[in-house]
Amino acid sequence: MSTAFLSKDVVAPDVADVVVHDEPRVYAARHPGRWVATAIVAVLVAMIVSSLLTNTKWEWGIVWQYLTWPSVLSGLWGTIRLTATAALIGFGLGTVLALMRLSRSPLLRSVAWGYTWIFRSVPLILQLLLWYNLAYLYPQLSVGIPFGPSFASFDTLSIIGKFGAAVLGLGLSQAAYASEIVRAGIIGVDQGQHEAAAALGLPRGRQQRRIILPQAMRTIVPTAVNEIIGLVKGTSVVYVLAYGELFYIVGVIYGRNLRVVPLLIVAGIWYLVLTTVLTVIQYYLERHYAKGALRQLPPTPIQKARWGVGVAWSRVSGRPLPKDLPPGYGRNVSVLVRSTLIQRQGEI
Amino acid sequence: MAAGLVEVRGVHKAYGTLEVLDGIDLTVQPGDVTVVIGPSGSGKSTLLRVINHLEKVDRGLISVDGDLIGYRRRTDGALQELKEKDVLAQRTRIGFVFQNFNLFPHLTALENVIEAPISAQGRPRAEVEVEGRALLERVGLSDKADAYPRQLSGGQQQRVAIARALAVKPAVVLFDEPTSALDPELVGEVLDVIRDLAATGTTLVVVTHEIGFAREVATTVVFMDSGRIVEQGPPAQVLDAPQHARTKAFLDKVL
Numbered sequence: 339m340s341t342a343f344l345s346k347d348v349v350a351p352d353v354a355d356v357v358v359h360d361e362p363r364v365y366a367a368r369h370p371g372r373w374v375a376t377a378i379v380a381v382l383v384a385m386i387v388s389s390l391l392t393n394t395k396w397e398w399g400i401v402w403q404y405l406t407w408p409s410v411l412s413g414l415w416g417t418i419r420l421t422a423t424a425a426l427i428g429f430g431l432g433t434v435l436a437l438m439r440l441s442r443s444p445l446l447r448s449v450a451w452g453y454t455w456i457f458r459s460v461p462l463i464l465q466l467l468l469w470y471n472l473a474y475l476y477p478q479l480s481v482g483i484p485f486g487p488s489f490a491s492f493d494t495l496s497i498i499g500k501f502g503a504a505v506l507g508l509g510l511s512q513a514a515y516a517s518e519i520v521r522a523g524i525i526g527v528d529q530g531q532h533e534a535a536a537a538l539g540l541p542r543g544r545q546q547r548r549i550i551l552p553q554a555m556r557t558i559v560p561t562a563v564n565e566i567i568g569l570v571k572g573t574s575v576v577y578v579l580a581y582g583e584l585f586y587i588v589g590v591i592y593g594r595n596l597r598v599v600p601l602l603i604v605a606g607i608w609y610l611v612l613t614t615v616l617t618v619i620q621y622y623l624e625r626h627y628a629k630g631a632l633r634q635l636p637p638t639p640i641q642k643a644r645w646g647v648g649v650a651w652s653r654v655s656g657r658p659l660p661k662d663l664p665p666g667y668g669r670n671v672s673v674l675v676r677s678t679l680i681q682r683q684g685e686i
Numbered sequence: 687m688a689a690g691l692v693e694v695r696g697v698h699k700a701y702g703t704l705e706v707l708d709g710i711d712l713t714v715q716p717g718d719v720t721v722v723i724g725p726s727g728s729g730k731s732t733l734l735r736v737i738n739h740l741e742k743v744d745r746g747l748i749s750v751d752g753d754l755i756g757y758r759r760r761t762d763g764a765l766q767e768l769k770e771k772d773v774l775a776q777r778t779r780i781g782f783v784f785q786n787f788n789l790f791p792h793l794t795a796l797e798n799v800i801e802a803p804i805s806a807q808g809r810p811r812a813e814v815e816v817e818g819r820a821l822l823e824r825v826g827l828s829d830k831a832d833a834y835p836r837q838l839s840g841g842q843q844q845r846v847a848i849a850r851a852l853a854v855k856p857a858v859v860l861f862d863e864p865t866s867a868l869d870p871e872l873v874g875e876v877l878d879v880i881r882d883l884a885a886t887g888t889t890l891v892v893v894t895h896e897i898g899f900a901r902e903v904a905t906t907v908v909f910m911d912s913g914r915i916v917e918q919g920p921p922a923q924v925l926d927a928p929q930h931a932r933t934k935a936f937l938d939k940v941l
Contacts, residue, residue, distance in 0.1 A: 534788035537738060538802040539777035539854070542770060548805065552792050630792040630834035 400600040404591065405607060413587030414608050420504055420573045420583055421612075425566050427509030432516025437546070439521050450517065457514035463575050466507035470579050472498055500581040508576070512569060519561045523554030555627040563620040570612050574605075584608055689751050689857035690716040690889025692737060697746030699732055699913075706732045708913035710746070714858070714906075717887045721900040721921075724910035725936055730893040731785075733910070734860045737891070738780040739773050750779060751857055778806050781851030781859035785866050787843045789835040795822060795846045796831040799853045807854060814853070821849040825879050841872030845879050858889040865896060897940055901925050909933045 390396060404410055438450035457465070473494040482488030498506065527550050535545040574585035584605050592601040625635060637645070648660035692714035699707040706729045714720045722730045735741045737748055739756040748755045756773055757765040768776070789798050799818040803809045822828050825845035835843050844864055851859055861880065865873040877899050884890055884903050894900065900907050900921055907924040909916045909932075916930050928934045 528788075530784060530786055530788040531790065533740060534782075534784060534790070536774070537740060537777060537782040537784075538850070539774040539806040540802060541774060541805060544805045548801065549790055553790075627792070630794075630836060633834075633836055 395599065396603070397597065397600040400597050401603045401607070404588075404597075404601060404604045407591075407604075409587055409591065410584070410604060410608075413582055413584040416581065416583040416587070417570065417573050417585075417608075418612070420501070420508060420576060420581075421566065421570050423505045424508035424512055424573070425569055427505065428512025428516045428565075428569070429520070429562065431509070431513035433520050435513060435517035436520035436524060439517065440524060454514045454517055457511045460511075462507060462511050462572065463578060465511055466503060466576060466579060469498065469506045470500070470503040472503070500579045504573075504576040504579055504581050504583075508569065508572060512565065515565055516562070519558055519565065520554070522561075523556075523558035524550055526557045527553045552627065556624075556631060559620060559623045559627060563616055563623070567613050567616055570616070571609060690714070690718075691749075691751050692858055692889070692891065693747075693749045694733070694737070695747045697733075697736060697748060698744045699729075699736060699741065700744055705913050707736065707743070710913075710915060712908065712915060712918075714889060714891055716857075716889055718905040719884045719890045719892065719903050720906045720908060721904035722891065722893045722908045722910060723895070723897065723900060723936070724916075728910040729913040730910050731862050734782070734862050734891065734893055737858075737860060738777050738782055740782075750776075755780075774806065778802065778854040779857045781854065781856035783844070783847050783851050783859065783861045783864050785863040787835070787840070787847045787867070789843055789847055789850070791835050794832050794834055795827065795838070795849075798835070798846055799850045802850070802854045818849070818853060821852055822846070824882075825849045826875070839872060840868045841875045844868065844876045848876075848879055848883070852883075852888075858891065859883070861890065861892040861894070863893050863895065865894065895940065897925065897937070909936065911936070 435450045435453060438446040439454075441447060476494055478491045479494050479497060480488035480491030482490075524546075531549060531553060532545070535549040540549065573583050576583055577586035577589060580586060588601040588605045592598045622638070625638065628635060645660065645663055648663065651657065652659045692712070694710050694712040697707050697710040698705065708729075710729075710733060712720075712733075722733065724730050732741060736743050737750075737755065739748075742756065747757075753776070754765070755776055756768055758768055758772075760766050789795075790801070793801065796815070796818050799821055800811070800814045803814040803817070804811055819828065819831060822831055825848055827842060827845055827849070830838060830842060830846070835846065838846065844867075848859075848864075864880065865876050868876060873896070877896065880890070880892065880899075881903055892900075892904075902921075904921045906918055907921045908918040909924055909928070909930075911932050916932050917924055917928065924933065925937065928937060
């Protein structure tokens with residue numbers, strides 16, 4: 339290889355779209371096994387799709403008709419409301435419980451431990467029914483001085499209806515799991531961070547909020563979203579209270595019209611949509627909390643799509659690549675070769 | 687009068703049965719640079735950590751500019767342990783630079799520097815930011831204010847950490863092996879910053895293995911072994927004409 343080949347004008351690094359000539363051709367490696375596996379999977383997928391389309395018992399027309407049925411949408415709203423409220427209670431209380439578990443007070447530690455122990459041990463459905471029957475145990479709830487006079491009292495039934503019981507049951511049991519997730523996140527943060535925050539004299543609350551929790555979020559977010567996705571589907575258990583969430587509503591509808599499978603599909607599609615939305619939120623949350631943890635943040639799917647279109651358009655039209663393209667993106671093989679040449683030149 | 691008088695009196699500290707500090711008496715005069723040397727496990731780092739109360743002592747007293755650290759003298763002469771809030775307030779008078787930098791990775795260099803003045807001292811952000819940028823310039827990193835720690839080299843990170851420790855205007859700055867986690871070629875830039883700091887008359891206590899640095903910058907060199915101070919004095923005396931066999935043996939190994 340002559341040194342002229344490696345001269346500066348050949349490896350000018352600024353123009354990714356200039357074709358460099360006297361470079362060796364590069365052939366991709368062959369992967370016959372991969373082709374066979376791909377073919378098998380493709381056939382299986384085709385079989386599934388075809389059966390979904392050809393088997394008339396799926397009744398896609400009915401599915402489509404009920405997908406946006408007003409009562410189904412109200413059930414969907416019920417599910418969203420339950421999930422959001424229970425997640426708020428769960429993670430709010432869970433964070434408090436986690437901080438209690440990590441506190442220096444033995445009483446706080448044991449109370450938090452006891453809470454987690456009880457609420458993780460008792461099945462959710464049992465808790466829901468218990469909360470719904472709270473009025474049997476305590477017909478009146480009152481606000482006042484402990485063991486002293488009360489200022490106001492209310493009928494338990496008027497406060498804790500179906501929604502209240504459902505939210506309490508879901509939220510309180512979620513808090514038990516959430517507290518462990520938050521605690522794992524906090525103890526996962528390097529001890530040096532706790533020490534540095536303490537050595538700087540930052541107030542204790544500030545140490546947690548500003549220094550520890552944002553770092554803990556990196557481990558908390560994936561598991562927490564996992565839990566919330568579990569919660570979305572967990573709300574379906576609330577049908578035992580006959581609360582109008584998605585699963586209960588479709589049950590009521592197919593109880594009347596006997597189109598059981600299409601209506602289950604309707605509910606399934608909506609659960610899929612909710613989960614997808616949460617997954618997207620998770621992606622952006624993770625990206626947000628990766629700030630500083632990665633040297634360079636990964637591109638968002640939207641950026642990737644925009645860049646992909648830009649690269650494709652420049653190949654078709656022969657126009658230069660978009661300016662904001664990050665280095666190394668949309669590289670074709672010849673550019674790849676050139677970049678290794680640049681490296682080699684650096685070595686020489 | 688320059689601030690930063692550190693007095694350590696009869697300090698004992700044990701982890702289990704291991705006496706890490708076994709009766710330490712040390713006075714650091716304001717404006718002095720005290721360099722603590724000694725073999726690993728001799729208690730050097732623990733000494734620094736008890737000075738800013740990251741660790742509690744088992745016995746003995748420590749004071750900075752006459753104020754007891756971690757305790758308050760009651761009218762009956764007994765000691766009252768301070769609340770965490772008051773201990774945290776005391777720490778703003780004692781800067782601490784860690785071996786592993788311990789910068790906050792999710793905050794930029796500037797945010798790392800201005801965090802304590804804002805949230806621990808309650809000073810206005812605008813004013814603190816100006817000072818923070820000046821501090822970063824002083825450690826030679828004015829162009830890195832918006833960089834995250836992981837985007838910086840080890841030497842740069844440690845210099846940010848020094849700027850962070852200085853931002854609260856401490857009376858004394860403690861350095862716990864500030865160059866031990868650095869690649870050899872990066873040690874110099876950090877030592878330069880500490881050297882400049884020493885020249886401005888800030889009280890410094892530096893635990894280090896850099897004997898050359900000790901000889902050049904220290905007012906007092908303290909040699910520790912097995913939780914005790916074996917000997918201390920000006921560098922010419924301790925490093926070049928050690929009185930004790932243990933000091934001699936240690937210096938023979940590291941020089």
